[in-house]
Amino acid sequence: MKRKIGLITLIILILAASLVWGKEEPLTNWLQDPATPLAKDVRTNFWISLLVILPFLFISEGLLFYAIVKFKAKPNAKPATFHENLRLEIAWTILPALALVIIAFPTFTTLKKMEVPPKSDLVVEVIGHQFFWEYRYPRQEINFAEKPLVVPVNKVVTLNCTSVDVIHSWFVPAFGVKQDANPGRITHAWFKALQTGTYKGQCAELCGALHALMYITVNVVSDEEFKAWVEKNKPAPVTPTPTVAPVKSKT
Amino acid sequence: MADYKKSKLDGIKDWLTTTDHKKIGIMYLWFALFNAVVGGSLAGLIRSQLFTPDSKLLTPEMYNQVMSMHGTLMIFFVIIPAMVGFGNYVVPIQIGARDMAFPKLNAFTFWIQIPAAILMFSSFLVPGGTTQAGWTGYAPLTTKQFSGTAGVDMWIFGLHLVGMGSILGAINFLVTIINMRAPGMKYLKMPLLSWTWFVNAVLMLVATPVLAGVITMLLSDRLLGTSFFQPAGGGDPVLYQHLFWFYSHPAVYIMVLPGMGLVSMVLPAFAHKKIFGYKGLVLATCAIGFIGFMVWGHHMFASGIDPVLRSIFAFMTMVIAVPTGIKIFSWIATIWGGTIRFTTAMRFGLAFISLFIIGGMSGLTLAVIPFDVQVHDTYYVVAHLHYVLFGGSMMTLLAGLFFYFPKMSGRVLDEKLGKISFWHIFIGMNVTFLPMHWLGILGMPRRVSSYPQRPEFALINQIEMLGYLLMIGGGILILYNIFKTLRKPKNAGADPWDVNQIQNTLEWTISSPPPPENFETIPVVK
Numbered sequence: 001m002k003r004k005i006g007l008i009t010l011i012i013l014i015l016a017a018s019l020v021w022g023k024e025e026p027l028t029n030w031l032q033d034p035a036t037p038l039a040k041d042v043r044t045n046f047w048i049s050l051l052v053i054l055p056f057l058f059i060s061e062g063l064l065f066y067a068i069v070k071f072k073a074k075p076n077a078k079p080a081t082f083h084e085n086l087r088l089e090i091a092w093t094i095l096p097a098l099a100l101v102i103i104a105f106p107t108f109t110t111l112k113k114m115e116v117p118p119k120s121d122l123v124v125e126v127i128g129h130q131f132f133w134e135y136r137y138p139r140q141e142i143n144f145a146e147k148p149l150v151v152p153v154n155k156v157v158t159l160n161c162t163s164v165d166v167i168h169s170w171f172v173p174a175f176g177v178k179q180d181a182n183p184g185r186i187t188h189a190w191f192k193a194l195q196t197g198t199y200k201g202q203c204a205e206l207c208g209a210l211h212a213l214m215y216i217t218v219n220v221v222s223d224e225e226f227k228a229w230v231e232k233n234k235p236a237p238v239t240p241t242p243t244v245a246p247v248k249s250k251t
Numbered sequence: 252m253a254d255y256k257k258s259k260l261d262g263i264k265d266w267l268t269t270t271d272h273k274k275i276g277i278m279y280l281w282f283a284l285f286n287a288v289v290g291g292s293l294a295g296l297i298r299s300q301l302f303t304p305d306s307k308l309l310t311p312e313m314y315n316q317v318m319s320m321h322g323t324l325m326i327f328f329v330i331i332p333a334m335v336g337f338g339n340y341v342v343p344i345q346i347g348a349r350d351m352a353f354p355k356l357n358a359f360t361f362w363i364q365i366p367a368a369i370l371m372f373s374s375f376l377v378p379g380g381t382t383q384a385g386w387t388g389y390a391p392l393t394t395k396q397f398s399g400t401a402g403v404d405m406w407i408f409g410l411h412l413v414g415m416g417s418i419l420g421a422i423n424f425l426v427t428i429i430n431m432r433a434p435g436m437k438y439l440k441m442p443l444l445s446w447t448w449f450v451n452a453v454l455m456l457v458a459t460p461v462l463a464g465v466i467t468m469l470l471s472d473r474l475l476g477t478s479f480f481q482p483a484g485g486g487d488p489v490l491y492q493h494l495f496w497f498y499s500h501p502a503v504y505i506m507v508l509p510g511m512g513l514v515s516m517v518l519p520a521f522a523h524k525k526i527f528g529y530k531g532l533v534l535a536t537c538a539i540g541f542i543g544f545m546v547w548g549h550h551m552f553a554s555g556i557d558p559v560l561r562s563i564f565a566f567m568t569m570v571i572a573v574p575t576g577i578k579i580f581s582w583i584a585t586i587w588g589g590t591i592r593f594t595t596a597m598r599f600g601l602a603f604i605s606l607f608i609i610g611g612m613s614g615l616t617l618a619v620i621p622f623d624v625q626v627h628d629t630y631y632v633v634a635h636l637h638y639v640l641f642g643g644s645m646m647t648l649l650a651g652l653f654f655y656f657p658k659m660s661g662r663v664l665d666e667k668l669g670k671i672s673f674w675h676i677f678i679g680m681n682v683t684f685l686p687m688h689w690l691g692i693l694g695m696p697r698r699v700s701s702y703p704q705r706p707e708f709a710l711i712n713q714i715e716m717l718g719y720l721l722m723i724g725g726g727i728l729i730l731y732n733i734f735k736t737l738r739k740p741k742n743a744g745a746d747p748w749d750v751n752q753i754q755n756t757l758e759w760t761i762s763s764p765p766p767p768e769n770f771e772t773i774p775v776v777k
Contacts, residue, residue: 029694030625042621049619056576057612063583064605071522073590079523080588089531092580093573100569103619108562110621115558130397161555166392167488169553169628173694178624180554182489183391184482187555200704204553204628204696206385208392209311212699 028174028199035199035220036191038113039176045110049103056096117190121155128161128168128181128203131210142233148217152226153196159189166208172201172216180205193220270354271767275361276340277659280652282364283333284730289372290324291726293317298683298719301712305703314700315383316375316402322386323406326506327413328368330644334509335420337651338448340659342424344758345445347433347776349768352426360416360423367412374405382406385698387499388469390480390491395473404473407466414463421455424448433757435776439533442756443526446533447512450540454501454508457544462498465491489554496547504543506640507607508536510647511578514600517650518582520750521597522589528581535574535581542571552620553627561620568618575611579604594748595669599650602677606642610635613688628698631691637684649676649729654748656733661741661763665732672728679721686711 030039031046125136134145151157161170161181170189171178179189193199203214221229266274296317300306309317343351351357374381379400384392393403428449432441441449468479469491478484480491519526526532548556548564582604591597613635617623626632657663691697695708702708746759757774758765 029692031692042625045619046616046622049616049622053612053615057608060579060583060608061605063587064601064608067583067586068591068601071586071589071591073523073592077590079590081524082588083525083527083529083585085528085584088584089528089577089581093577096576097570097573100572100615103615104566104569107565107619107621111558111562111565114621114624166397167389171628171694171696173625176621176625178553178627182482182555184487185489185555201694202696202699202704206315206389206392206628206698208397209315209383211315212311212696212701213703215704 030173030176033174034176035174035193035195035197036176037194038191039174041110041113042176045106048106052099052102056099117158117188118156118192120158120190122151122157124149124151124157124159126159126161126170126181128163128165128170128207130165130208131203131214133168133170133203133214133216137230140230140233141235142230144233148198148219150219150221150226150229151193152223153193153220155223156190156192159191161187161189167205168203168207168214169205170201170216171204172199172218174199175201175218178204193218196220196222270350270358272339272343272351272354272357273659273765273769275357276336276338278361279332279336279339279364282361282368283329283336284733286324286328286332286368287726288730290321290329291723293321293324295719295723297321298712298716300700301702302709302716304706304709305701309700311700312380312383315385315698316380318698318700319382319385319388319406320371320375323371323382323410325640326386326502327410328364328371330506330640330648331413331417331502332364333648334451334506334644337513337648337655338424338444338451338509341655341758342445342448343427343431344761344765344769345442345756346428346431346436347757347770347774348427348431349770349773351423352431353423356419356423360420363412363416367409367416370405370409370412374402374409377401377405387495388466389495390469390472390488391482393469393473394481396481404470407470407473410466411463414459414466417455417459418463421452421459424452425456428452433774433776439530440776442754443515443529443532443536444509444512447508447515447536450536451505451508454505454540454543458498458501458505461494462502465494465498468494489551489556492551492554493547496550497544500547500550501540501543503639504539506644507647508539510603510644510651511536513647513651513654514582514603516756517596517600517654518585519753520654520748521592521594521600522586523592523753524585524589525754526581527584527587528577531577532581535577538574539571542567542574546571549618549623552623565618565620565623569615572611572615572618579608579611594653595664595666595673596650596653596748598670598673598677599646599653602673603643603646603650606638606646606680610638610642613638626691628696629691630687630695630697633697634684634687634691637680637687641680641684649673652729656736657743657747658758658763658765660737661743662736662739663743663747664736668728668732668735672725672732675721675725675728679718679723679725682718682721683715684718686714 030042034040034043123138125138127134132146135149136143161179162185163181163183165183168181169178170181175191177189177191179187197220199218201216203211296309300309300314377400379402381402382388382393382398384398391397428445471477472479472481478486480486480488515526515532545567546564548560549568552561617635653664653669690708690711743763745762750759761769
């Protein structure tokens with residue numbers, strides 16, 4: 001028994017250590033460093049749900065553990081004989097149901113925020129390929145692939161996602177955004193990054209052999225830098241070419 | 252295990268041609284055990300590959316094959332047949348029948364699993380290997396254009412055969428339970444294992460044809476050039492997901508309801524108390540079966556389906572937590588005030604409750620759509636599903652194994668070895684799957700063969716390897732225990748666990764192993 005306890009303690013220590021180590025790494029995720037208002041909402045939503053769910057988890061596990069320790073068979077002990085209690089049964093039906101209503105409300109309000117984006121400042125078309133991402137800025141007429149997405153800070157960026165082959169999923173944890181890109185359909189997502197910096201993500205829907213290497217990088221830059229970037233990458237103004245070929249007279 | 256004839260050859264012939272529900276049940280269990288060894292080894296390959304961020308152990312193609320086949324085998328060839336094995340063995344005896352309603356059909360549903368398994372295993376050998384699209388096989392990744400290999404066709408045919416077996420088996424269970432109950436065995440007197448099988452058979456009968464349909468559509472896309480799921484031809488990949496999950500969400504309950512039945516038999520036996528809230532448990536089982544058909548969309552929250560539809564699915568997912576909660580509380584009330592004997596079966600049963608609570612609660616967090624979208628297709632989901640399927644179904648199966656082994660073979664499994672294997676599996680399970688929640692929140696997607704740009708995921712994956720090794724140790728001990736015990740004399744007696752002091756169920760009134768046809772005269776239930 002002592003050995004078992006020792007083993008369990010060891011494992012818990014390793015787990016705790018792993019969490020501490022994990023924190024030192026340059027992580028960006030919605031729980032530790034949410035980078036958009038949406039990611040913050042998701043985090044709040046998660047905490048509220050946990051606040052409701054965890055008491056049920058601890059109460060039920062606690063009761064189970066107590067019963068296991070307390071009602072161990074002892075010589076001469078007689079088992080109880082009750083096997084019904086309508087009030088108790090009604091209580092453990094109604095109480096969890098009420099708790100679920102409490103979880104449902106913030107869920108639906110956050111869902112509404114996800115689904116109804118504010119007025120868009122920048123539209124980007126996200127196109128999944130096996131195994132890279134193509135980005136198109138229709139208003140700026142910029143198209144490129146296999147390079148980081150560049151967006152301005154504090155601006156609402158709307159994403160229209162689709163795919164040319166199989167299903168991909170555009171997933172940047174720190175933004176609180178994950179959206180499947182389905183071939184033949186256009187799906188929508190949006191984010192508003194609050195700080196400049198580089199954010200990592202990757203494709204989250206199995207899309208073939210190199211799925212694991214289909215990374216996403218987003219560079220969030222200041223407004224000026226973004227304008228400079230657009231100027232630099234804009235297609236060179238095309239010299240107007242005559243639409244009608246000059247007529248050459250034969251004679 | 253149980254041999255009724257003396258000559259060795261006769262014995263083998265007897266097994267091959269038997270229509271005895273008990274022998275068929277035992278064959279199902281051997282079949283599941285064999286596949287569990289294969290599926291468990293594939294899990295070892297997965298864990299070894301992910302041990303380092305940029306492992307070259309498996310190529311990405313090979314990793315995807317291993318991962319897909321691990322899922323397919325564990326679901327369709329381990330958990331479901333093992334559940335069917337216990338159901339096949341125990342349910343007819345429990346309701347006082349001599350056999351299933353259609354014994355020959357019963358044999359057919361078992362033997363059809365063998366070519367299915369052969370198709371699955373041999374699909375690794377064809378050029379291009381087997382499917383690489385996960386057990387879900389989402390189109391269009393599984394269409395001819397993106398998976399040219401014949402392995403996918405073999406995977407589909409294998410699932411067809413298994414599905415056919417499920418449908419026929421469900422009909423057999425339903426007819427048996429409706430028509431062949433002993434006199435006096437009213438519906439509300441049926442033991443809970445039979446009740447869960449009743450509901451389960453309805454689930455299998457209603458859901459499985461949809462799976463058969465959707466993979467047939469996929470097959471015709473592949474072989475006949477139709478375009479159900481190809482946008483270029485007017486098809487829709489999201490349709491595949493709707494149809495697939497219309498089967499596969501109820502399939503989750505197909506995998507866990509009979510296990511809940513097993514646990515409902517084990518807990519009263521070793522707590523020396525009648526099951527608490529029998530009617531509540533029956534109602535909860537029916538409710539889970541019914542609502543289970545209305546929650547499939549929660550697998551598709553990131554697919555871009557309509558937000559109103561998503562809200563409804565999220566709400567139904569929360570609703571289904573209520574009957575599940577009723578079950579958990581009723582089980583705790585069952586052991587409350589009892590005198591608990593900690594046999595191995597009881598340990599696995601109690602472990603099931605504690606792990607299923609965690610799996611259920613993490614499932615509830617997944618009903619919170621904004622959170623679900625963040626952790627969808629990450630290791631959080633992998634953690635959740637292993638808490639439900641390993642901590643849930645597998646623990647109930649192991650409880651059932653230790654509980655019913657004496658009935659099936661006439662020999663009690665070694666308890667000391669059993670307890671050691673219990674601790675290995677229980678601790679190993681938690682060390683492997685608990686940290687996965689954290690990994691998912693950090694943003695590690697599932698189904699990735701490497702993570703060279705995210706070395707911070709490595710440490711947790713390495714800890715998980717430790718847990719995997721513990722579980723394998725426990726598994727090997729259980730195998731050793733089974734083969735060791737089978738060499739011992741049959742001395743279990745009709746009721747080795749003294750179950751009938753607590754609540755009368757018919758399987759413990761007849762000898763272990765029971766005679767062919769179970770009962771000399773059909774018992775009358777009071």
